[in-house]
């Protein structure tokens with residue numbers, strides 16, 4: 444992305460009730476009390492919402508002065524995934540715009556709206572081994588694939604790359620943000 448980050452400050456929230464973040468309300472509370480403007484704020488706790496979820500951030504958080512906030516378990520797992528959301532990336536299995544067809548003919552308007560990621564769906568995976576064993580087909584009868592290693596999949600144990608278009612999308616979201624954080 445050609446963006447570099449400077450380390451700013453480490454702080455401690457001296458309130459044990461935030462040791463586990465069990466619901467979105469607690470995120471709101473943390474956020475209102477501690478969020479620093481014009482920074483990517485990373486909050487570490489023992490648990491974020493649930494074992495299954497265990498990380499959270501605001502979509503395109505860089506687009507406003509105080510919504511760049513990432514919530515992580517102390518292991519740090521999920522940081523790059525949440526940075527992807529913070530810079531405006533959807534999951535590769537996003538369904539709010541409709542399921543992308545496996546042949547990719549509608550890739551710009553469905554799924555994650557990015558064409559060099561595969562049409563994917565978020566089902567049938569083993570969190571420990573990172574194995575995909577889905578056999579779901581699309582409207583054409585083609586089998587969905589899964590890009591296990593893509594940071595915007597939910598295979599956290601296999602994460603290792605963004606695609607070129609994902610980098611371009613993040614960079615353009617940053618450039619188009621109405622305010623600049625830094």
Ligand SMILES: [Zn+2]
Pocket residue numbers: 524528534
């Ligand atoms: Zn996510």
